[in-house]
Amino acid sequence: MNQERAPAAHRVARLGAAWIAGVVATMGTILGFESVGRALYPPPPGLDPARAADAVAIAVAMPPAAFAVVVLGWVLGAFVGSLLAVRLARGAGLLLAGGIAALVLAGIHSVLGTLPHPVWCGWVAVPGTVLAALLAARLGRRWEWR
Numbered sequence: 824m825n826q827e828r829a830p831a832a833h834r835v836a837r838l839g840a841a842w843i844a845g846v847v848a849t850m851g852t853i854l855g856f857e858s859v860g861r862a863l864y865p866p867p868p869g870l871d872p873a874r875a876a877d878a879v880a881i882a883v884a885m886p887p888a889a890f891a892v893v894v895l896g897w898v899l900g901a902f903v904g905s906l907l908a909v910r911l912a913r914g915a916g917l918l919l920a921g922g923i924a925a926l927v928l929a930g931i932h933s934v935l936g937t938l939p940h941p942v943w944c945g946w947v948a949v950p951g952t953v954l955a956a957l958l959a960a961r962l963g964r965r966w967e968w969r
């Protein structure tokens with residue numbers, strides 16, 4: 824009986840580890856792009872992004888290219904995290920990629936609802952995130968471990 828349970832427990836552990844690695848890779852990618860965006864387009868002097876009122880003022884002052892860097896980070900974050908999770912899990916690709924995409928979409932919804940953004944950010948980020956996760960799931964299943 825233990826021999827029958829071991830493979831299932833191993834599979835669950837692999838899925839859990841793949842999920843965690845995918846989320847970490849997603850967040851690392853997104854935070855990396857946001858750091859690059861802040862370096863390329865620093866906030867106006869004297870404003871603290873940690874304060875809500877200043878964060879709104881910073882968002883209003885951001886050029887469109889700064890928003891493009893952020894949106895690119897969201898989309899590539901979903902792709903990188905989903906691809907890593909699918910590759911590590913060796914299965915359940917659509918489930919893992921969809922879960923990671925859902926987390927990114929929740930973050931996008933939160934940020935777009937909190938700070939002012941151009942309308943195109945949502946129109947690009949939402950379908951881009953979904954398509955990136957689907958592409959990662961497909962690519963991850965095609966590449967076999969050898």
